[in-house]
Amino acid sequence: MTGFRTGVASRTVRRRAGRVSPWILVLAVAGGMGLLFLLPAVIMLLLPQEETSAEWGIARAELPDGTILVLEDVTVGTGHMLEVTVPNQRPPMLPWQGLETQQIRTSTMNEQPVIWLSRRDPETARHLDFDWWLYSVAEDSNGGELEDSNAGLNYIYSSGSGSTSGSRPLSMTRSGITGSSDGILIAHSSLPQIRHEGDSLRLKFYNADDELVAELDVPHVTPPAPVWEPDALPITAEAGDLKVTIAGVSGRVDTWTSDKRVVVRPRVDFDLEFERNGEPAPHWYARSTNLADALGNECGSWDCRLSTGEAAWKVSMQLVRRDEATFAEDEIWELPGLPLPGDDQQHLVGQTETIQGLDVTFEGAGGRGTTSFQGLERSGSGMTYSGSVFGKRFRIENTTAHSSVPARTPPGSGVVKTTVESEFPFVMFNRSTRSNIHNVSLAAVDDQGRSVKTHGPTQVGTLWFWFIQPEEGAQSLDLKVVVQKVRQIEFFVAPPEFPRPRHLRPLPNAELARRLSEATARPLMYASRRTHDVEIMRLDPGSGLTNLTNSPASDSGCAWSPDGSRIAFASDRTGSLELYVMNADGSELVQVTDFAGVDRTPTWSPDGKQLCFTRTIEGNNWELFRINADGTDPVNLTNHPAADADPAWSPDGSRIAFTSTRDGRSYWLYVMDADGSNVQKVSETPSGHVYPAWSPDSRQLVFTGQVDGASELFICDSNGSNERQLTKLGGLNSLAAWSPDDWIAFVHRAEGDLHEQGSIWVIRPDGRDAKEIVPFEAYIGSGAGRPAWHPGP
Incomplete structure (x- = not known):
């Protein structure tokens, strides 16, 4: 070269x-x-x-x-x-x-x-x-x-x-x-x-x-290794009375930024079918999937770094049943009548049972607040673990002065102290050994017969914690511990093809300004990877780019206030995505939310007094919240078990458009009144309706929908009628924003591009004058949000 x-x-x-x-x-x-x-x-x-x-x-x-x-x-x-x-x-x-x-x-x-x-x-x-x-x-x-x-x-x-x-x-x-x-x-x-x-x-x-x-x-010399041969799809293997079929294997990539580097993570997806005794077995699933090649490389399906030049990979799966399946009596341990401890209180039990050959000890429960235990953790090692559960932070700390601990020490006399800080009650279990052939799950019902949410297990040392979210008035719990033996199964599959990345460099500042000026005199704001970090950039047709955030954090999901004086956006400056508001020039930054989960994609009310945004709570449950622009008075507008996300406040202030899975697992387009009432589904075509944006007169919506394997832009009336396809570019076309002077900006990523970034295009609502403005630097990762047009005349 x-x-x-x-x-x-x-x-x-x-x-x-x-x-x-x-x-x-x-x-x-x-x-x-x-x-x-x-x-x-x-x-x-x-x-x-x-x-x-x-x-x-x-x-x-x-x-x-x-x-x-x-x-x-x-x-x-x-x-x-x-x-x-x-x-x-x-x-x-x-x-x-x-x-x-x-x-x-x-x-x-x-x-x-x-x-x-x-x-x-x-x-x-x-x-x-x-x-x-x-x-x-x-x-x-x-x-x-x-x-x-x-x-x-x-x-x-x-x-x-x-x-x-x-x-x-x-x-x-x-x-x-x-x-x-x-x-x-x-x-x-x-x-x-x-x-x-x-x-x-x-x-x-x-x-x-x-x-x-x-x-x-x-x-380097290739180590001696056999050559494995793949089985032809579909491939069926048996684990006892369970038959598992791999109907298809596909490769894709996940991308993220680490230390200013775009990291590409290959991922393998399997289309699995389960059958037991000649009948479909939908409650079975693969708890874990590991892959290996004949050269000795090993990996998980979520980060597959094997030699793609091999003829076959070996796939090993651990199979278990979901919690809603039916279990045999010898797989269940019932623990009725557990009193719910009060705040900063504990209830110790220390009861052991052998289930499916696994010794499990129910140590007891702790209440909200701060609770300490001695002598329960058996490894003798000090460690700290922190995380979030049901949208709140928790912390578990083991402290010890010695390297070994008796298997069980009476409370008050042990050398290992376990301290739990949590806003939710919890229960604790010990397991005699770390077993890869058992799967342990927990279900709970309160004294009024209501099902209680559980979250776990979280392992810290030898202790396993499940956090619980009881309903108001609950006094006690009936616990059901389910221990099932894991089934193992292996296949030999041909490696799938993975899309390969396209490496492009950002255009000079002056060229970006020229491209935008040929379409409009209106400034455009977007989340950019131009500096490797995710920053909020303002592109002016005359002067070019201005970095408004200039922070090592990830800043995305930007939105101009209706008068153009302020900007709302999401940032992970505190470790998780929170909402911030700053002046239009980037000054006077104020943190608006402080939440253990994720807050993202803000949209302003037309009077500039409130924000509507997506909040992730209880693991992966998305809800739409409304909050005052100063961070006060948060209100859950959707409060639904489905995933509700991507809000857009109509310019006339009366309605909020959003996307939701409440009609099945696919995303559909919905509209509700600004107070969360009168929710109406407006989608007509199936699947993939995300990131809606309103027309300036509040009569139409532009959104992303799936068609022929691609994500294209569509336009419909606010009630879902008169739907038509706007783009035919292939790949991904999303994050649309409708300007006051009738341009629609959106992010396009060509098929085969891998990074969490794409190019910003603009197009007229009738499909004319489509053109690329900003090549390959717009962020499209989690919480990216739409580009934002300046609201001024």
């Missing part, structure tokens, strides 16, 4: 002879007889020094900036080590310094190759930083590509060593290192095992702008 110089060699670096330090001359004159002792050192310093050589690893390539990328070594296994020679700590009275060997270590889950890299100055061999490196990709014999993982960075000074890991690019500024180092810098990452021809594989290196900047032949 032009611009790259690669090779396998060592290189001699010429260094100048050293000079005599001034303090040595002073000592030579004043030292008298001491000169006799210093004379050998003085003579050595005055004489020309021999040239020294620096080994340049086992391969190298010149980078576009003229520096040298060096492959120091390749190691294979689960434990990895690289020896490097560095200057030792310099004694204060000696003019020379010695060298010492230090070891850098890392580990991998499976037998994998690890590549060790350095970047050097071509003249001095000085080690430079790795801020530029984003990722590397290895090629297999069939042309497939596999990205590296587990990136790490080590730096060593003459005074000692330190290390950091995990960021991409490998930023040095966190450790106070910039530009170059007086010690040595080594970067490393791991690769899956790859089947390839010859004794080396091709590795491509990409910089922080996602550009290919170097290629190297990396020494």
